[in-house]
């Protein structure tokens with residue numbers, strides 16, 4: 001097997017994985033759902049689908065009916081419905097860095 005064969009095999013695998021990724025409509029509000037995906041070379045790893053309304057495919061991140069379990073566990077972070085987390089202090093620092101007044105912002 002040559003390097004070109006390996007490249008073809010990897011490209012075929014990526015194409016197969018791309019076809020497996022399907023867009024999902026939110027079962028709660030009908031809007032588009034998103035998820036984080038990363039190609040690790042031998043396949044694609046992905047997180048749960050999530051929607052702007054707070055619905056999440058993973059119940060730990062679902063905030064459509066109020067604060068999610070993960071939001072309760074990590075009060076210093078912004079936890080989104082796709083399982084992403086941002087340190088609130090870091091977000092505030094970035095806002096201030098760009099000259100945005102944060103005195104009335106409560107994350």
Ligand SMILES: [Zn+2]
Nearest residue numbers: 026029051053
């Ligand atoms: Zn939704």
